[in-house]
Amino acid sequence: MARIEVKSEMAGTILEVLVGAGDLVTTGQELLIVESMKMEVPVESPADGRVAELAIAASAVIAEGDLLLVIESSG
Template structure:
């Protein structure tokens, strides 16, 4: 499953790493946009196969943030 950015912003904090098991509803990345923190949460349980962003990166709405298997 591709985890995508819900809005444009900067990657403020990565809370899950490559190879880590995540549960549905768990924060994976926190974006910062207009001084607000926007959590990007796992839509299903699985393992982070690939993290496509790094802290400080800018993402646009719809950009792939991580791949969860």
């Protein structure tokens, strides 16, 4: 099983976490919403799989490159 780390592409604040540990996700599914430069930017799943780990919570301040979550994918 492949472990895919989903990292932040920009600095900002986590507005909403849309998935939890153990949830099944599909490619393109919105995982969370980041506020950056007064814009709401969705973070989408890069693969089908299961959320193995959440590394953040709502209201967390993040930097570019921070780990957000880990997806376990069989593909």
